[in-house]
Amino acid sequence: MTQTRIAPLEGVRVLELGNYIAAPTAGRMLADFGAEVIKVERPDTGDELRNWRLHKGDTSMLYRTINRNKKSVVLDLRTEAGKQAVLRLAAKSDILLENFRPGTLEKWGLGPGVLNEANPDLIITRISAFGQTGPLSERPGFAAVAEAYGGFRNLVGDPDRPPVRVGVSIGDSIAGLYAAFGSMMSLYQREARRRDAASAVPLTERIIDVALNEAMFSMMESLIPDYQAYGVDRQRVGGRMEGIAPSNAYTCRDGASIVVAGNGDSIFQRYMETIGRPDLAADPGLQSNAGRWARREELDQAIGTWTGGLDAAGALAALDAAGVPAGPIYTAADISSDSQYAARNMIQKFDVSTGNEILSEVGFPGIVPVIGDQSLPIRNLGPDLGENTAEILCGLLDMGPAEINAASGREEALQS
Numbered sequence: 554m555t556q557t558r559i560a561p562l563e564g565v566r567v568l569e570l571g572n573y574i575a576a577p578t579a580g581r582m583l584a585d586f587g588a589e590v591i592k593v594e595r596p597d598t599g600d601e602l603r604n605w606r607l608h609k610g611d612t613s614m615l616y617r618t619i620n621r622n623k624k625s626v627v628l629d630l631r632t633e634a635g636k637q638a639v640l641r642l643a644a645k646s647d648i649l650l651e652n653f654r655p656g657t658l659e660k661w662g663l664g665p666g667v668l669n670e671a672n673p674d675l676i677i678t679r680i681s682a683f684g685q686t687g688p689l690s691e692r693p694g695f696a697a698v699a700e701a702y703g704g705f706r707n708l709v710g711d712p713d714r715p716p717v718r719v720g721v722s723i724g725d726s727i728a729g730l731y732a733a734f735g736s737m738m739s740l741y742q743r744e745a746r747r748r749d750a751a752s753a754v755p756l757t758e759r760i761i762d763v764a765l766n767e768a769m770f771s772m773m774e775s776l777i778p779d780y781q782a783y784g785v786d787r788q789r790v791g792g793r794m795e796g797i798a799p800s801n802a803y804t805c806r807d808g809a810s811i812v813v814a815g816n817g818d819s820i821f822q823r824y825m826e827t828i829g830r831p832d833l834a835a836d837p838g839l840q841s842n843a844g845r846w847a848r849r850e851e852l853d854q855a856i857g858t859w860t861g862g863l864d865a866a867g868a869l870a871a872l873d874a875a876g877v878p879a880g881p882i883y884t885a886a887d888i889s890s891d892s893q894y895a896a897r898n899m900i901q902k903f904d905v906s907t908g909n910e911i912l913s914e915v916g917f918p919g920i921v922p923v924i925g926d927q928s929l930p931i932r933n934l935g936p937d938l939g940e941n942t943a944e945i946l947c948g949l950l951d952m953g954p955a956e957i958n959a960a961s962g963r964e965e966a967l968q969s
Contacts, residue, residue, distance in 0.1 A: 559924050560587025565740070568639070568646040569593065569623070572600045574722045575680045575696070575765065576652035577619045578729025579736065583648070584622035585920040585929065591642060591945055592623045592936075596962035599625070599938040610907025612937065617905060618917055620935030626946065627939035629962030630661050638960040639663060640671045641950050648736045652680035654693050669756045676739045677760050678732050684764035696724030696765050703769030704776055711791040728768040735761035798845040799824070799852040802882065809865035813856065813872060813879040816842060820877055827875040828859035889916060898927040903934055 565588040569580040577592070577600070584590040594600050600616065607613040626642075629635040640663070643649055649668060651658060658664050665677050679685055682694030683702070697718065700706045705724070710717040739761055743754050779785040787795055792802045792812075799821070800814045815824035818840065825834035833855060838844045845852060860868050865881060872879040881887065894900050899919035905912050919928030942961055946952040952960070 559929055561924075563587040565589070565648070566646045567591065567648045567650060567736075568642050570639070570649065570651040570653070570658075571680070572652065573602055573695075574619060574725035575728045575763075576650045576678075576732065577602065578726050579650050579678065579680070579732035580623060581619055581621060582729070582733040583736065585931075588648075590623040591646070591941070592620060592625050593628050593630075593639065593642075594625055594938055596627050596629050599627070603938070608907075610909040612906070612908050612935070614905070614915070617935040621917070622932045623936060624941035624945060625936040625939055626942045627961040629960065630663070632959065632962065634956065634959035635962065636662055638946065638950065638952070640667070642945070643668050643675055644671045645949060646672065646675060647740060648676045648678060650678050650680075650732065650736070655679075655681050655685050655690050665756060665760055669759075673753065673756075674743060675759065676736055676743065678736045678739075678763065679760065680728050680732050680763045680765070682765050684767065685760075685762045694765070696722055696728070696769075699728075699765030700724040700769050702766040704773045705769045708773075708787060708789055708795075710789050712789045716789065724765050724769050727772060728763050728765045731768050731771075732761065732763045735763060793849065796846050797842055798849040799856060801853055801856075803853075803857050803860040803868075805860045805863055805865040805868050807864040810882045811860065811865050811869055811879055812882060813877065815877050815879075816845070818842075821845065823875045824872075824877045825855075827871055827877060828856055830855050830859075894919075896927075897923060898930070901928070901931050903931070905934055906937070 562583055565583065567580055567583050567588050567590040569576060569590055569592045571577050571580065580590045580592065592600070598604075600620070602616045602619060603612050605613055606615045628638050630639065658668075668675055668677055681690070682699050683689035683692060697706075700718075700723065701716075703724070706716045706718070708716075709719055739754070739759055742758070746752065746754055776787055779787065794800045794816070797816045800816045802810045802812050804810050813824070815821055821839070822834045825831065833839055833852070839848065839852075863871070869879055869881065883891070888894055889900065897919070900916040901919055902914045902916055905915045917931060917934065920931065921928070923929075939961065943957060946957045946960065957963075
C-alpha cells in the first residue's frame with residue numbers, strides 16, 4: 554500500500570546560500586517537510602561539507618545526510634551573471650538562508666536591501682558566529698568557538714580535565730534548528746498579515762538573525778540566574794547531572810556501560826533495593842536530592858560495585874523490573890539493529906554514490922518529528938554538485954544554455 558505523501562511545507566520555496574552545517578541544517582528541516590530547497594553551490598568544489606569525513610570518492614555521507622531532499626544549483630557569485638541569477642531566484646522564493654561572515658552578502662552586492670528590492674516579501678535568515686550586530690559581529694568563527702563563548706564547553710567533560718567537545722557539531726545543529734524555527738515564525742507572520750489584509754511585514758522583521766554563541770547560550774538553562782542570584786558558578790561534573798543524584802553511567806562486567814537515572818525520591822528507594830543496599834534506601838540523609846548530591850561519590854561507588862558484578866543485559870533487566878529508568882549506551886551498530894528505530898522508520902536505506910562507486914542499502918537517519926506513526930520518507934539524498942542546475946535555471950528562470958553557462962561559471966572555464 555502506498556503511503557500518503559505528507560508535506561506541510563509544500564509550495565514553500567527556500568533559497569539556501571549556506572555551507573557547512575548550520576544553514577544547511579535549517580534547509581534540511583524545511584526540505585524534510587516538503588519545502589523546495591534550492592541549494593546554491595560554488596563551481597568545481599561546491600559546499601566544503603562534500604569533503605568532510607570523506608572516506609571514499611568525492612562526496613561524503615555527511616553531505617548526503619545534511620543536504621537530503623534538496624536540489625543543487627551551481628552559480629558563480631563572483632560573476633554578474635551569477636549574482637543576477639541569485640536575485641532572480643530570490644524573487645521567486647519565500648525564504649533565503651545564509652551563514653556567511655557578516656558583511657559577505659553585502660560585499661557581493663546581495664545584502665538585505667538589494668534582496669528586498671528583488672522580493673519585498675522575502676524572509677532573510679542569517680546565521681553567523683556572533684550575530685549581525687555588536688562588537689564581535691564581524692569576527693569569523695566556527696561553532697567550536699561559539700560553544701565556548703556560550704558557556705557550553707565549560708560544562709562538558711570531567712572536573713579534573715580541560716573542557717572537551719561533544720561528539721557532534723552541536724552548535725551548528727542547534728543554530729540550524731533556531732534558523733528553521735525563526736524562518737517558519739516569520740513565514741507565519743507574513744501569511745497571517747496577508748490573510749488579515751494588514752500591512753506587509755517590514756524588512757527589519759523579516760531578517761532572522763541567529764548567532765551561534767547565542768543559540769548555545771540559550772541551552773544553558775539557569776546558568777546565569779543561578780550565578781547572579783546566588784553566586785553559584787556551575788562546574789563540569791562528567792557524566793553526572795549538576796545537583797541531581799544518582800544519575801550517571803556505570804561499567805558492567807562485560808565491559809559495556811549503561812546509563813541509570815535513579816534520581817527521583819521514590820525511584821531512589823527501588824533503585825537501592827535492587828542493588829542490594831536497603832541501608833542506603835532507608836538512610837535519612839539520602840531522602841532528598843540535596844543529600845544524595847552531597848554523597849554522590851558514595852552512591853556511585855555502591856552502584857558501580859553492583860553493575861560490575863553483572864553483564865549489561867542482566868543489570869538492565871533488573872533495573873527495568875524495578876521501574877528504574879536505565880538504558881544501554883548505543884553505538885552505531887546498536888542503533889542499526891534496534892527494533893524501536895526500525896518500527897518508526899528512523900533508519901532509511903538507499904543505494905548511494907560516493908562519486909566512484911555505488912554502495913547498496915546504506916542506512917540514513919529518518920525525519921524528525923514524526924507525523925503519523927513513522928518517519929516520513931526521505932525523497933532524495935544530498936544531490937550531486939550542480940545536479941539540478943539546468944532544471945532550475947531553465948525551468949524556473951527560463952534561462953538558455955549560454956545564460957546558464959555564464960551564471961554557473963562554465964563560460965569562464967571554457968574561455969580559460
